[in-house]
Amino acid sequence: LKRPGVTLQLLWEEYAKGNDLAFKYTSFCVKYRQWAMGLKRSMRQTHIAGEKLFVDYAGQTVPLIDALTGEITKAQIFVATFGASNYTYACATARQTTADWIGAQVLALEYFGGAPRLIVPDQTRSLIKNPCSYDPQNNRLYEEFAAHYGCALLAARPAHPRDKPKVENAVLVVERWILARLRNRKFFSLMELNHAIALLLNDLNQRAFKKLPGNRRSAFEQLDLPALRPLPAKRFELFRWKSAKVNIDYHVEFDGHYYSVPHTLVRTTVELRASDTLLECYSSNQRVACHAVSHQRGAHTTTPEHMPASHRAHLEWTPQKLIDWGLHIGVSTAAVVTWQLEHRSHPEQGYRACLGLQRLARDYTPVRLEAACTRALAIRSLTYRSVASILKTGLDRQQNLPTMTPVALPLHENIRGSDYFH
Known part of the structure; x- marks a missing residue:
């Protein structure tokens, strides 16, 4: 009976087939109950309205067909x-990753229209960092999810299905009343499959109880729903956490892109928390940087305030600002600055040369630089290099400037005279 879909009715039919001396179904059930009485006793659980939500994945899967390649994958339920109240929610996910587990629970809470006080999951590695029968350590993202909705987490003990018989039974019900009905259908996307599940889920929750008045839906509205906590205005956003070492250029790498952090954190390790749109950096549990996520691999996102003062000053220079600085020193300095900017193959080379001239002004005084x-x-x-050499050798202090002596050219028929240019 622990196997999916196996019932006493099925076991009796298999037992009685071709056996003329077989017990009738009623006697078979009596014999089973007598046998079950000798099994280990289990404590009957009393459930308080709105207190516990039990979550799990079914053992059965549903094939998904890729319409282009024909490849078949197994959707998880x-x-x-x-x-x-036994009010039930079900949906299909691609896998059973942390994102799948938490994303499905977000959808479940939205389906119920509120949050319980406790969520009881399995001790799966996707949710529980360190499994333990007495004090399991939850995944950091799962803790954030629970805090967002005001829930506590109470993972069931490993290998103890009786800790959560409600969801074990709900899984069987979903397999019998939903998945069994979909067994002959072909699905080509999760969206298509979830739409089919949603239609049958509504029917499941409105099926009348056999021994109690009403159904799962009416019991939920009377018991659980009034006791649920209201959902926050904003849906929980899935984050990814990653540890990263700050490079010497005060940037950290995430998904191939580089983001700045304060330069004082160089060579330390920070924690990165990323959603689809936002990347946050934490050091000693304090947020130190925040950036919009970029998908441009190999590129950099830099906040000027994260840079050392000298680097920030370099970033703020423009060609006009550099020329203006040169004019403040003198017309000769401005001419040399302009030449640096106009005769380099890349502007950054000119910027660096100009910053070198500024350093010379500090080391040798502006008068000597001019x-x-x-x-x-x-x-x-x-x-x-030439300006630096002049200052180093003291040639700037010589009064007489060198005169350019014309170079005598040899007479030759290929040498053009001045008349050629008129």
Whole structure:
């Protein structure tokens, strides 16, 4: 009877088939009950309205066919039921990952229109970080989910199905009344399958009880629903957690993109918490950075406030600002700055050369830099190295500027005279 879909009726039919001396069904059931009386006793559980929601996955799966390739995958069937009313929710997920488990529970709470005080899951690795019969440690994301909806988590003991007989029974009911009816249908997407499950789920919850008045739906409305906590205005958003070491450029990598954190955290390890749209960085349980998620692999997202002051100043420079700074020193310096910006293959090379000139102004004074730039213009050598060499050797202090001596060209028929250009 522990196997999916197996009932006493089925066992009796298999037993009686071809056996003329077989007990009648009623006698068979009496014999079974007598045998069951000798089994280990179990405690009857009393369920308080709105207190416990039991969750689990069914053992049976549903084939999903890829319409393009014909590949078949197995959809997993999630089941949730209330202890007091037996009101049941079911849906299909692609797998049984942490995201699948929590996403299905979010949908379940929205289906019920409220949250219970306790959720009782299996001790699956997807939800429980460290399984234990007495003090299991929940997954961090699962804890956040429970806190968002104001629920506590009470995982059932491993290998103790009697801790959650309600959901075990609900799984059997879903397998018999929903999955059995869908066994001959073909499904090509989770959306299509979930639509079919939803239609049959409504029928299941409105089926009349055999021994009690009403049905699961009416019992839920009378018992559980009034006792549920209201849902928060915003649906719980699934996050991923990841530990990352801060690189020397004060960025951390997540899914191939690089995000900045305060430069003081270089070479430390931070915790990253990412949703589909937002990435948060935590250090010592304090949020230190927040970025919009980017899917541009290899690129960087940088907040200027995370940079050292010197790097931030470099970032803020523009060509016009650099030229204005040069003019503040003198016209020769401005001419050398302009040359750096116009004669480099990449603008960043010009920026770095200009920042080098600023360093020279601090090391040798602006007056000497202007004199060195004047000499560099005179000798037509305007590179940063040339200006730095002039200052290092003290040539900027020489009064007489070098004169450019014309180079005598040999007479040759291929050399053009001045008249050629008029």
